[in-house]
Amino acid sequence: MRVIRFWFISIVWVAVAGSACHGRPPAIAPTMSSSPLLQSSRPPAPPPQPARLTAGPSGGGAMPLSEEEAFRRKSLQQLNAEHPLGDVFFNYDQAVLGDAARTVLQGDAAWLLKWKQTTVRIEGHCDERGTAEYNLALGQKRAAATRDYLVSLGVDSARVATTSLGKEEPFCQASNEGCWSQNRRGHFLVTAK
Numbered sequence: 001m002r003v004i005r006f007w008f009i010s011i012v013w014v015a016v017a018g019s020a021c022h023g024r025p026p027a028i029a030p031t032m033s034s035s036p037l038l039q040s041s042r043p044p045a046p047p048p049q050p051a052r053l054t055a056g057p058s059g060g061g062a063m064p065l066s067e068e069e070a071f072r073r074k075s076l077q078q079l080n081a082e083h084p085l086g087d088v089f090f091n092y093d094q095a096v097l098g099d100a101a102r103t104v105l106q107g108d109a110a111w112l113l114k115w116k117q118t119t120v121r122i123e124g125h126c127d128e129r130g131t132a133e134y135n136l137a138l139g140q141k142r143a144a145a146t147r148d149y150l151v152s153l154g155v156d157s158a159r160v161a162t163t164s165l166g167k168e169e170p171f172c173q174a175s176n177e178g179c180w181s182q183n184r185r186g187h188f189l190v191t192a193k
Contacts, residue, residue: 071193076190076191085108085111085120085188086104086108087104088146089185090142090184090185092180092184093130095144097145105149105150109150109154109155112155113153113154113155118159118190118192118193119159119160120160120161121160121162121163122161122162122163122187122188123143123162123188123189124142124143124146124166125165125171126167127167127181127184128180129180132167135164136164136166138164139165140162140163140164142186143163144162146162146186
């Protein structure tokens with residue numbers, strides 16, 4: 001009997017000593033999200049969805065918009081703010097496309113051939129030097145040269161209108177070559193999609 005008592009006392013002592021040294025982990029106070037009693041009666045707002053997601057055909061999970069659907073949903077103002085078509089620049093008193101302009105227009109033509117329902121207007125711009133009449137004529141030549149190259153790349157000419165703004169609406173206002181070179185351009189605006 002003494003042996004059993006000795007073992008019983010030893011086990012109890014080890015248990016008491018062990019719990020004193022290795023006490024139980026402290027209780028964690030419930031948080032708002034883990035305790036149903038502390039949650040408000042109104043469910044939390046759903047997380048914001050990225051702009052490119054929409055409900056799937058079954059009304060289930062979100063599916064990304066197709067490129068065509070995203071394009072269709074954009075307004076003309078949004079589309080033009082993105083500048084999907086690159087402008088082309090001209091040398092002083094010239095309406096001839098250089099190699100850099102042709103490269104830009106090849107990319108523009110690819111975009112226009114992809115989005116066949118779009119129409120654009122090319123505005124011919126000039127720097128401030130020369131008369132208003134001269135610059136209107138030069139701006140028209142620049143717009144026409146830009147359109148003609150796009151047509152040679154397969155873009156339907158009925159989709160491309162031209163106009164000349166001459167020196168009347170400069171992009172840059174300073175009177176120096178840095179600004180003048182920015183103002184000698186063919187500028188694109190998407191007019192319908």
